[in-house]
Amino acid sequence: MPPPPAKWKGKCEFTGTACNNKLIGARNFGGASPPLDEEGHGTHTASTAAGNLVEGANEFGQANGTAAGVAPLAHLAIYKVCGDVGCAESDILAAMDTAIDDGVDVLSLSLGGGSVPFYADSIALGAFSAIQKGIFVSCSAGNEGPFYESLSNEAPWILTVGASTIDRTMVALAQLGNGQVYVGESVFQPKDFPVKQLPLVFAGANGNESSAWCAPGSLQNSDVQGTVVLCERGGGIDRLEKGQEVKDAGGAAMILMNDELNAYSTLADPHVLPATHVSYAAGLSIKAYINSTSSPTAAIVFKGTSIGKKSAPEVSAFSSRGPSLESPGILKPDIIGPGVNILAAWPISVENNTNTKSTFNMISGTSMSCPHLSGVAALLKSAHPEWSPAAIKSAILTTADILNLEGKPINIFAVGAGHVNPSKANDPGLVYDIQPDDYIPYLCGLNYTDQQVGSIVQRNVQCSNVSIIPEAELNYPSFSIILNSTTPQTYTRTVTNVGQAQSPYYPMIVAPPGVGVSVKPDGIMFTATNQTAKYSVTFTKIQNIDAEFAQGYLNWVSNEHTVRSPIVVIFE
Known part of the structure; x- marks a missing residue:
């Protein structure tokens, strides 16, 4: 796996959700630009996170239905922290401080930077202030996947959210002249485009990488008039710009x-x-077909919106992966x-439609997954x-789904606890509950100085007066x-019973390959709600395996x- 990129820079708005019937107006912290959303x-x-119900939501007729945010009855307070030159840390912190003062219940931040010590991370600092007030903080993991160690927002008091697919697809087929069909996607599906075989060309057949990417101006002298053009993704060129170049060239x-x-x-x-946008494997097959015949052809066949893709949820390739660089003893995302x-x-x-105010767009990123979890947190905060x-984070993590619709597991450094x-x-x-002061022994265990820890907890x-703990001793649900x-x-871990008063629990272990896992005690009997109990887990390497890490699970099971709790073991 190549090394991770040095930095992921967000240029996004910042959202606070308030479930206490308090509606707070938009506020601007993004420099000179007005407090308006200029890019969407x-x-x-x-x-x-909290959009109201809107019937007939769609884009170009696709995904048509009633749209709703995850917590549609929550109120929104929106704080703009980004402008034309990016997102200043001072603006982010100012907005977080204001949101805390305004009394929001959940902070949702679809922005972030690369891995830095928590005392130098403005979002981590603002988030710690938030949790001290009982405010839940949800952040994007970053869009630098599939590289390992590419995470943003790693602090354990933040919910770090990666991105997955859903089972809805906007199907557009690439149908080749040899009868092969490859499934791709497009939200723009014109009904008047004829389904017929057209000449198929690879834009990079001349050996020019710029042409292969369909870079602006690269096809001006190419004979692509009336053809289906195969373009490669990449080159730092927007996907829509590639299509514009093909269109401009005829x-x-x-x-x-x-x-x-x-x-x-x-x-x-x-x-x-x-x-249509197809996979890398499909693209290689299409290239091979082009090279196998003197007159390759293809047709684009639009099939509309399809529900029920069995491989969902899949982790998107762009979703940033762990392990955490700053604190590898905490499983992230x-x-x-x-x-x-x-x-x-x-x-x-x-769509340039001037006859409606209900306008929608379909985009992708961990910026999109973060507010889904923010909405879930708002619902849980309202219910509990x-x-x-x-505790809210623990509830989300320990109940997550670990298999997709096909029953297949996903890499733990990509999904954390699951979907x-x-x-x-x-x-x-x-x-698994953690109070703000419980992070102090953990932070001292990271070898931060007294001043650095103090800057986080304010x-x-x-630290000389603190019972320092290793990272993995923090009462985390993984x-x-x-x-x-x-x-x-x-x-050791401490669990709190928030279910039925009379509840016996027994451990069931799925040990990571090459690792022995034992739990004491071999059962916990709760007799009251909110009762706590401690247990210990011992991990032992019992054999060498040909892998950098292994994953497993510890389940506490009642009737x-x-x-x-997911387990990941990194072998060194």
Whole structure:
């Protein structure tokens, strides 16, 4: 795997959701620009978290139905922190401080930077202030996947959200002259485009990389008039710009093939001409067909919106992966949520439709998955106002789905605990709670100085007077263990019963390959709601395996609940 990029820079709005019937107006912290959404990102994320119900939502007729945010009865407070030159840390912190003062219940931040120490991370600092007031903080994991160690927003008091697909696709087929058919996607599906075979050309057949990418101006001297043009994804060129170049050169349609890194992750875009976006493997097959005949042809066949894709949810290729660079003893990302081809509100009509105010757009990113989880947190906060931010996070993590619709698991450094299941999160059985002061022994264990820890918790701290703990000892609802020898490692956890008063729980272990896992005690009997109990887990390397890491699970099972904690072991 190549090394991760150095930095992911967000240029996004920032949203606070308030479930306490307090409606707060938009406020501007983004420099000289007015407190308006100039590019659509803030409108999209805000409506995803808490948009009201709107009938007939669609884009170019696709994904037609009733749209709603995850928590449509919540009120929104929107704070603009980004302008033409990006997102200043001072503006982000000012907005977070204001949101805290305004009394929001959930902060949703679809922006972030690269991995830095928590005392130097403006979002981590603002988030810690928020959790001290009982405010839940949800942030995007970043869009630098599939590289490992590419995360943003790693602090354990933040819910770090990766992006997954949903089971809805906007199907556009590439039908070749040899009878082969490849499934792709496009949200723009003109009804008047004829289904007939047209000459098929690869834009990069001349060996020019710029032409292969269909870069602006690269096809001006190419003979693509009336053809279907195969373009490669990449080159730092927007996908829609590639289609514009094909259209300007006289092409009739485009097949956009993924690069190797993006592999299977296709996107439904509002292309400027008939087009389909296919996988890397499909693109290679289409290239092979072009090279196998003197007169290759292709047709684009539009099939509209399809529901029920069995491989969903899949982690998107762009979703940033762990392990965390700053704190590898905490499993990140925490969770994945819908972040691919998400239809949500947009400030203008992408179809140039002047007859409606209900305008929508379909875009992708961990910016889109973050507000899904923010909305879930708002619902849980409303249903369980006594739960702390850590308890809400625990409920989300320990009830997550770990298999897709085909029953196949997904890489743990990509999904964390799994895919969010809001209904189950409302009744988790047990939670792993953490109070703000509980992070101090953990932060001292990161070898931060007294001043650095104090800057995070906003009071004087002397680590010499603190019972310092290793990272994996934090009462987190997951385990991230580094094993470099056969010496056993033991960690403790405290669980709180938020289910039925009389509840016996027993451990069921799915041990990571090459690792022995044992739990004491071998059962917990709760006799009251909100009762707590401690247990310990011992991890031992029992054999060498040909892998950098292994994953497993620790489940506490009762008659009513399965409380699942993911385990990842990193071998050194």
